[in-house]
Amino acid sequence: MRQRQYGTTGGAWPWLLQRVSAVFLLVLILLHLWIEHFMHLGAPITFASVKARLVHAVFAVIDYGLLIVVVFHGLNGLRTVLLEIPFLPHRSRAITIGLWVLGVVTVIFGMDILAPFLWGRPWFVLK
Amino acid sequence: MAESTVTFRVFRYNPVTDEKPYWALYPVTVEPGDPVLMGLMRIREEQDGSLAFRASCRSGICGSDAMVIAGRSRLACKTQILHVLNAQREVVVEPLRNLSYVKDLVVDQTPFWEKFYQVDPWLHEDPLSKPPTTERLMQLPESEFDDISKASDCIFCQICYSECPVNGMDRAFLGPQALIKAFRFEADPRDHGTPDRARTLNNQEGVWKCRTTFNCTLSCPKGIPITKGIQALKREMLTVGLGRGGGV
Numbered sequence: 001m002r003q004r005q006y007g008t009t010g011g012a013w014p015w016l017l018q019r020v021s022a023v024f025l026l027v028l029i030l031l032h033l034w035i036e037h038f039m040h041l042g043a044p045i046t047f048a049s050v051k052a053r054l055v056h057a058v059f060a061v062i063d064y065g066l067l068i069v070v071v072f073h074g075l076n077g078l079r080t081v082l083l084e085i086p087f088l089p090h091r092s093r094a095i096t097i098g099l100w101v102l103g104v105v106t107v108i109f110g111m112d113i114l115a116p117f118l119w120g121r122p123w124f125v126l127k
Numbered sequence: 128m129a130e131s132t133v134t135f136r137v138f139r140y141n142p143v144t145d146e147k148p149y150w151a152l153y154p155v156t157v158e159p160g161d162p163v164l165m166g167l168m169r170i171r172e173e174q175d176g177s178l179a180f181r182a183s184c185r186s187g188i189c190g191s192d193a194m195v196i197a198g199r200s201r202l203a204c205k206t207q208i209l210h211v212l213n214a215q216r217e218v219v220v221e222p223l224r225n226l227s228y229v230k231d232l233v234v235d236q237t238p239f240w241e242k243f244y245q246v247d248p249w250l251h252e253d254p255l256s257k258p259p260t261t262e263r264l265m266q267l268p269e270s271e272f273d274d275i276s277k278a279s280d281c282i283f284c285q286i287c288y289s290e291c292p293v294n295g296m297d298r299a300f301l302g303p304q305a306l307i308k309a310f311r312f313e314a315d316p317r318d319h320g321t322p323d324r325a326r327t328l329n330n331q332e333g334v335w336k337c338r339t340t341f342n343c344t345l346s347c348p349k350g351i352p353i354t355k356g357i358q359a360l361k362r363e364m365l366t367v368g369l370g371r372g373g374g375v
Contacts, residue, residue, distance in 0.1 A: 011329065
């Protein structure tokens with residue numbers, strides 16, 4: 001006897017990626033804090049010093065990686081919270097698409113802020 | 128034994144005569160060791176025969192007399208009156224949460240049973256195996272039985288369902304009891320029902336909705352590690368969900 005089917009399929013990927021991104025987040029935040037605050041303890045943070053650091057691919061990857069992982073983890077968590085609201089699970093697809101758009105825009109905006117250090121000027125957002 | 132008098136503050140509602148629920152107070156003489164169920168039976172026999180509640184075995188086996196006592200869902204037959212008195216020497220008794228009350232302490236169990244049946248709570252045979260022509264034993268090795276023995280202890284009391292905050296927020300969530308029952312069969316090596324069950328379990332209202340608050344595990348009168356079982360189901364559904372391209 002099969003009764004009324006509740007909800008929609010899926011859910012494994014958001015659950016897994018939230019945990020995977022949490023692990024990345026932990027590592028990247030610790031690296032970020034070490035690089036920003038302890039690697040050159042006492043030295044003033046200047047545009048030139050940040051630029052000199054970011055030309056090294058490792059540091060750029062850490063900063064851009066942190067940006068992407070933070071945005072994904074935060075918005076995926078927000079999606080879970082929104083879907084907890086009783087009348088919103090029916091809007092699951094719209095919420096997911098909306099948050100993806102918000103996430104991509106946020107990441108592009110974040111990348112644009114770092115662009116002057118790497119290419120001398122912002123790409124397009126901060127003209 | 129030292130007798131004493133306590134007050135039972137009982138949730139009352141009769142859909143025929145009452146516009147809304149109200150609290151009724153009943154003084155009851157009790158002795159140390161008396162369970163709440165005994166107090167309720169005494170009220171019904173000596174003071175008010177219209178008080179409605181479910182009860183059967185009085186031994187913590189049938190799971191019929193689950194109700195909210197002193198703010199937590201418990202079995203009335205396993206809860207001693209003197210252990211749950213408040214400062215006014217009252218025992219506060221209410222119907223289970225997350226299920227609609229029908230009359231007094233009786234709730235409508237329909238959603239609970241619907242969700243239970245949704246997880247196909249029986250052994251599924253291998254669809255490729257031929258039907259047996261003679262009588263056979265489907266035995267389980269002792270080591271395998273250890274994994275599912277606790278989950279098999281469920282008495283369907285609905286306490287975990289009542290204590291689950293996710294059930295309270297989202298009535299579509301399967302709930303801890305259906306999930307631990309699914310685990311009981313998913314962990315059984317004789318079972319081949321995963322593809323059928325995955326439709327319900329690998330679902331936003333299935334295993335992925337569990338927020339691991341452990342309320343179910345803490346409240347279960349049989350001591351079933353429900354959250355642990357649900358987490359095991361999540362790991363299993365992860366392979367099913369990703370293998371089948373479970374949606375983001």
